Structures are given as structure tokens and as C-alpha cells.
Amino acid sequence: MNDSKVTLPWLVIRQDDNGNRYRVGRYATQAEAQRIVDSLDGRGHKQLYWVERIGQNGTGAGD
Helix, strand or coil: CCCCCCCCCEEEEEECCCCCEEEEEEECCHHHHHHHHHHHHCCCCCCEEEEEECCCCCCCCCC
């Protein structure tokens, strides 16, 4: 097993007011990604954030 390769299958995605989607970051666990979404939602911006697993809807946002 190669410990130098880290798997980060969870994405945080942001959608702006124009419907454009951007990858905010990649995370090892769903819980970690959800904490990021919760912190971004708490800032009061009108952006939409969510967690998505790579491969869930194709290969992931932006791929």
C-alpha cells in the first residue's frame, strides 16, 4: 500500500447567482466537507454550497 497517495473523494461545490458551479475543495470524508459547507453557509452569502462525492454525478463538478 502506498501511503503517499491520499484519496479525497468528497467535493464542496459552490453555485453562484448565474448558475456557474465551482469546486471549492476536496476532502477525505463527507463530514469534513459538510463542516466546510456549514461554515460557508454561516457567512450569510447568497451562494449555494453542497457536498458531492466524486463519481456520484459523472466524475464530479468541473471534471
